[in-house]
Amino acid sequence: MQIGEDDWAETAPDAHEHPGFGVDVPKGTRGDLTPDAPLAKLVWFKSGGAADWLFEPADTEDLIHFLSGLEPGTPVMALGLGSNLIVRDGGIPGVVVRLGKPFSSVEVLRDNMLECGGGAPGILVASKARDAGIAGLEFLRGIPGTVGGFVRMNGGAYGREVADILVDCDVVISDGNLVTLPVEDLDYTYRHSRLTDDAIVVAARFRGAKGDPEVIGAEMDRIADERENSQPLRTKTGGSTFKNPEGAKAWKLVDEAGCRGLAKGGARVSEKHANFLINTGEATSADIEGLGEEIRRRVAERTGYNLEWEIRRVGRP
Numbered sequence: 001m002q003i004g005e006d007d008w009a010e011t012a013p014d015a016h017e018h019p020g021f022g023v024d025v026p027k028g029t030r031g032d033l034t035p036d037a038p039l040a041k042l043v044w045f046k047s048g049g050a051a052d053w054l055f056e057p058a059d060t061e062d063l064i065h066f067l068s069g070l071e072p073g074t075p076v077m078a079l080g081l082g083s084n085l086i087v088r089d090g091g092i093p094g095v096v097v098r099l100g101k102p103f104s105s106v107e108v109l110r111d112n113m114l115e116c117g118g119g120a121p122g123i124l125v126a127s128k129a130r131d132a133g134i135a136g137l138e139f140l141r142g143i144p145g146t147v148g149g150f151v152r153m154n155g156g157a158y159g160r161e162v163a164d165i166l167v168d169c170d171v172v173i174s175d176g177n178l179v180t181l182p183v184e185d186l187d188y189t190y191r192h193s194r195l196t197d198d199a200i201v202v203a204a205r206f207r208g209a210k211g212d213p214e215v216i217g218a219e220m221d222r223i224a225d226e227r228e229n230s231q232p233l234r235t236k237t238g239g240s241t242f243k244n245p246e247g248a249k250a251w252k253l254v255d256e257a258g259c260r261g262l263a264k265g266g267a268r269v270s271e272k273h274a275n276f277l278i279n280t281g282e283a284t285s286a287d288i289e290g291l292g293e294e295i296r297r298r299v300a301e302r303t304g305y306n307l308e309w310e311i312r313r314v315g316r317p
Contacts, residue, residue, distance in 0.1 A: 021052050021053070021071075021074050021075065021093055021094045021095070022071075023035075023052075023053050023070065023071075023074070023095060024069070024071070025066075025069075026065055026066055026068070026069030028065060029062065029065060029066050029069075030057075030058040030059075030062045031055055031056050031057040031058045031062050031063070031066065032054075032055070032056045033053060033054070033055050033056075033066075034053065034054045034055075034056075035052070035053055036050050036051075036052065037050055037051045037053065037054035037096070038050045039051055039054075039079070039082075039087045039091070039092065039096065040087070042079065042082050042098070043079075043082030043083075043085050043086075043087055043238075044081070044082055044083045044084075044085075044144070044236060044237060044238055044239070045082075045085075045086060045087075045236055045237070045238050045279050045283070045285070045288060046236045046279055047086075047087070047089070047236075047279055047283055047284055047285045047287075047288060048086065048087025048088060048089060048091070048285045048315065049087060049088065049089050049090050049091030049092070049285075049315060049316070050091040050092075051091060051092045051094075051095070051096035052091070052092065052093055052094055052095070053094070053095045053096070054095075054096050054098060055095050055096070055097050055098070056097075056098050056099075056100050057097065057099070057102070058102060059102050059103075060103075060170070060172065060178070060202050060203075063097065063172055063200065063202065064172055064176045064177075064178055065176070066176075067172065067173075067174055067175065067176040068175065068176030069176075070095070070174070070176075072175070074094045074095060074174070075092075075093050075094030075095070075174075075198070076094055076095050076096075076097060076174040076197075076198045076200070077092060077094070077095070077096050077097070077197055077198065077314060078096075078097050078098075078099065078118075078148055078149075078152075078199075078200040078201070079096050079097065079098045080098075080099065080118075080119065080145055080146035080148050080149040081121065081144065081145050081146050081149070083144040083145045083149075083238065083239055084144075084145060084149065084153070084238055084239045084240075084310065084311050084312060085238060085311065085312050085313075085314065086238065086285050086288055086289055086311055086312070086313040086314070087285060087314060087315050088285050088286070088289070088313065088314065088315035088316055088317050089284050089285045089286055089315075089316075089317070090315055090316025090317055091315055091316055092314060092315040092316070093315075093316065097200055099117070099118045099119035099146070099148060099200070099202065100119055101119070102117075102119075103117035103118045103119030103120070103148075103202060103203075104117050104119045104120045104121070104124070104146075105117045105120065106120050106124055106125055106128040108128065108132045108134075109205070111207065112134045112207055112208050112209055112210055113134075113167065113205055113206065113207045113208075114128060114129060114132075114134065114137070114205065114206050114207075114208075115203065115204075115205050116147045116203065116204050116205075116206065117147065117202070117203055118146065118147050118148035118151075118170075118200065118201045118202045118203055118204070119146050119147070119148065120146060120147045121145070121146055122140035122141065122142075122143040122144070122145060122146070122147075122150060122155075123140070123141055125137060125140050125147065125206070126138055126139075126140040126141040126220055127141075127220075129206075129208055129216070130213050130216040130217050130220060131213060132213075133210060133211055133212065133213050133216070134208040134209070134210070134211060134216075135208050135209050135210065135211025135212075135215070135216050136160070136164070136165055136207075136208035136209050136211070137165055137206060137208050138158075138160075138216055138219040138220050138223060139156065139157045139158045139159070139160040139161075139223065141220045141223045141224060142157035142158055142223045142224075142226075142227055143155045143156075143157055144239055145239075147201065147203075147204050148200065148201035148202070150162050151166065151169050151186075151193070151195075151201045151204050152193055152195050152199070152201060153191050153192065153193065153312075154186075154188045154189070154190070154191055154192060154193055155191070156191070157223070158223055158226075161188075161190075162188070163183065163186075163188040165206045165207060165208060166183040166186075166204060166205070166206060167182070167183060167204075167205040167206065167207050168180055168181060168182045168183060168204070168205055169181055169183075169186075169201050169203065169204040169205070170201070170202050170203040170204070171195065171199045171200065171201050171202070172199075172200045172202055173198060173199055173200075174198035174199075178202075190243065190244075191243050191310055197314075230272070230273055231272065231273050231276060232270040232272045232273060232276050232278055235270070235278040235279070236278060236279035236280075236283075237270070237276050237277065237278045237279070238276075238277060238288075238311045239276070239310075239311065240275050240276070240310050240311075241275050241276060241277050241292055241295075241309070241310060241311050242254070242275060242292075242295075242296075242307040242308060242309060242310055243307070243308045243309070243310045245305050245306075245307065245308075248305060250275045250307060250310075251273060251274040251275035252274075253299050253303050253305050253307065254269065254274040254275055254295055254299060254307075255274045256299075256302060256303060257295070257298040257299045257301075257302040257303060258298070258302075259274065259294075259295045259298055259299070260274045262291065262294070262295065263280075263291070264287050264288075264290050264291040264294065265282075265283055265284060265286075265287030265290075265291075266279060266280050266281055266282045266283030266284070266287055267279060267280070267283040267287040267288040267290075267291040268280050268291070269291070269295065277291060277292060277311075285315075286317070289313055292309065292311070295307070
């Protein structure tokens with residue numbers, strides 16, 4: 001089923017001209033700074049516009065140095081694997097900060113703890129925990145993102161969430177200040193924290209419990225198999241699209257509203273899992289977001305539930 005252009009009213013802010021933000025690079029900056037940087041290749045949907053600037057810091061000190069030299073008010077946003085993100089076609093104003101290899105370390109500490117860089121992927125964290133005999137972090141095998149992203153949004157899967165394992169995290173604010181926040185200060189709720197968009201999680205400490213590496217590995221394999229069998233992993237997708245409302249499952253509501261297989265432009269609701277949107281080839285971000293909004297409208301009309309986006313949507317329409 002294909003949605004026509006007239007079937008969806010744009011709900012994002014009105015599009016208008018943006019001159020972009022200039023950036024004066026502070027002397028001594030060691031990381032890479034790229035102007036007008038295309039972001040589509042860096043996000044799982046493979047769609048969207050460019051960042052005014054893309055900064056890839058050499059380390060935490062370099063990030064602090066760079067941000068402290070920015071003009072006050074310059075927008076700043078962190079980008080991890082881009083797995084749960086729609087970058088709108090007009091691009092992202094200001095600076096996008098991408099934490100690369102220097103932020104991907106995972107170190108085993110005492111008392112069943114791990115210290116992880118903000119750019120470390122969930123599968124690496126879970127694997128390090130398994131090898132160290134630390135149980136309770138297996139669910140991270142099922143989160144397609146980095147530490148910075150799932151700490152920010154209280155990522156979760158298979159009955160567990162980050163709030164269950166986080167001890168504290170190191171966060172750099174857009175003015176360059178570095179703070180360490182205990183889990184209690186994040187005010188975690190379902191897929192939400194108090195961290196603002198300009199807060200960049202550069203490291204986090206997680207605590208599990210002593211466990212048997214073979215048992216831990218078996219659970220990770222079970223999670224991997226379940227994802228493979230139930231989710232469209234080998235497509236251009238953005239993970240779970242909508243949050244589960246209290247007492248209901250988002251995929252089931254989407255299905256009941258007749259939206260499985262629904263399409264708009266190059267975007268389509270997955271036939272395999274109705275809470276996943278996919279880019280079938282040449283979808284724009286407007287196609288993907290527009291399809292999501294049409295699903296929300298139909299689900300509300302059919303079931304009375306107002307689905308909330310789980311995927312972040314950022315940038316200029």
